[in-house]
Amino acid sequence: MNEKKLTITGIIFTIIATAGFLWAAIQWHNTWKEPDQATVHDLQLNEQHTFLNLQTISRAQKKYKETDWDGDGKKVFSKYFIHLWTSVSPSSDPISVNLIPREIAFATEASRAIDGYYFTDLHDLDLPEERGKQSLNYESQWAVVAMPTDHGLTGILNFLADSSGGIFVNPAKYIPTLYPEVPASKGWIKIDTIQQLQEYQKKLSYPQNSPKKPL
Numbered sequence: 001m002n003e004k005k006l007t008i009t010g011i012i013f014t015i016i017a018t019a020g021f022l023w024a025a026i027q028w029h030n031t032w033k034e035p036d037q038a039t040v041h042d043l044q045l046n047e048q049h050t051f052l053n054l055q056t057i058s059r060a061q062k063k064y065k066e067t068d069w070d071g072d073g074k075k076v077f078s079k080y081f082i083h084l085w086t087s088v089s090p091s092s093d094p095i096s097v098n099l100i101p102r103e104i105a106f107a108t109e110a111s112r113a114i115d116g117y118y119f120t121d122l123h124d125l126d127l128p129e130e131r132g133k134q135s136l137n138y139e140s141q142w143a144v145v146a147m148p149t150d151h152g153l154t155g156i157l158n159f160l161a162d163s164s165g166g167i168f169v170n171p172a173k174y175i176p177t178l179y180p181e182v183p184a185s186k187g188w189i190k191i192d193t194i195q196q197l198q199e200y201q202k203k204l205s206y207p208q209n210s211p212k213k214p215l
Contacts, residue, residue: 123135
């Protein structure tokens with residue numbers, strides 16, 4: 001009887017040890033395996049989705065200005081694009097707006113990116129001819145930029161949307177911090193449709209088979 005118990009115990013121990021070895025081997029393999037590759041098509045899709053997301057923000061800003069959401073007697077554009085989802089009253093109470101999806105509203109930093117891009121509000125106007133900068137007037141102005149979480153790995157274009165209703169692209173790697181009074185003077189190219197963006201993408205040189213980042 002004791003020998004039988006010892007045999008069963010040994011079998012159970014062997015099974016557990018084998019399972020542990022297999023688990024360790026799988027983890028080692030996953031650690032050292034070749035990373036997934038981001039194709040040119042992946043990067044271009046990220047850019048196209050971001051263009052569409054900015055169109056959503058642009059339409060929402062236009063709709064937002066039709067209502068005095070904070071009750072201060074003024075109808076203005078939203079200073080922060082997240083308020084297109086949930087705004088704030090003068091007494092700091094949340095106001096449900098729901099003009100953009102929550103996923104876009106929360107994509108305010110790289111760790112919360114959507115389709116490989118995150119969005120940032122621009123609050124200052126870059127005046128030409130070294131005249132410095134001035135704060136945007138939200139009765140008539142707003143601007144948002146969209147940037148890839150890792151330039152060349154999730155996209156190679158920066159995007160700019162503004163109160164003109166236009167969306168602009170720029171392949172430069174720098175992160176814009178000011179809204180240019182004349183976007184074209186800073187290398188921004190106006191894109192009106194997703195088809196026009198696709199044609200523009202054909203002219204660009206994308207990195208081939210880059211390690212894929214979480215999108």
